[in-house]
Amino acid sequence: MIATFTALLLAHALADFVLQSKAMATAKARRAPGPLALHILIVAATATLATGPTTAAHALPLLALAAAHLIIDLIKSTLPQDRLAPFLLDQSAHLATLAATAALWPDLFATGLWAPTTHWLPALMALAAGLILATRAGGFAVGLLMARWGDTALPKGLTDGGFLIGLLERxxxxxxVLTDEPQAIGFLIAAKSVLRFDTAKTDHRTGEYVIIGTLASFAWALLAAYATLALFSALPHLGISLPKS
Known part of the structure; x- marks a missing residue:
C-alpha cells in the first residue's frame, strides 16, 4: 500500500506542479474545456507511468483517480483562486484520494511493471515527490499567502528573483533535513537576514513582508522534509543514510 501511495504521490506532484503551466492553471480555473481535459489526461498519464499497470483491471483505479481529480478541480474553480485556503483544501482532497486509491488497491504498484524494483524505486519516488512538494508546491503556497500584500509599494527586484530565491532556500x-544537518538552516537564516538587513531597517513594510514570506517558506520546507522522512522510513531504504523521523 505504501509503495502504491508513494508512486501516486509522485505522479500527482508531477501533474500539478511540474507539468501544469501557469496559463493552464488559469484557464482551468475558468473551466476552459481544453486545458481542463489536458490536465486530467496528464494526471492519468503520470499515474499510469508511475504504477505501470499490466492488466485491464488496473485501469479502474487510475480512471477513478482521474475522475476524482476532475471533480476536485471543478469544485476548486468555484472558490477564490488568489487565497491560500482553497489551495490547501484542494491539495488535501487530492491527497485523500491518493490515500483512498492506495487503500482500495494496495498492490497496484507491486503487481505492475515496476514490481521488480519494489525494494528501491518507491524510495526514490518518495524523495522526488518530497523535493517537488517542498520547492514547487511551496512556491505556490507562499505566493498565495503573500498575495494580499502584492499590490503594496514594494521595491522592485530582479524578474522572478524572489521566486527563485524561495525555490533555492526550500x-x-x-x-x-534529509542529510541530518538541520543546524545548517540557521546559517541560511543568518545569511538571508544579513542580505536583507538594510532594506528591512529602512522600510518596515518591506521588512515585515520579507519576514512573513521567509518564515512561511521555511515552515513549508520543513514540513515537506519531515513528511518525506516519515514516508521514506516506511519504505525499503536505498542503502543510504537518512535520519530517522
Missing part, C-alpha cells in the same frame, strides 16, 4: 532546507 530546496536547501529539504536537503539539510
Amino acid at each position: 530546496g536547501l532546507i529539504f536537503l539539510f
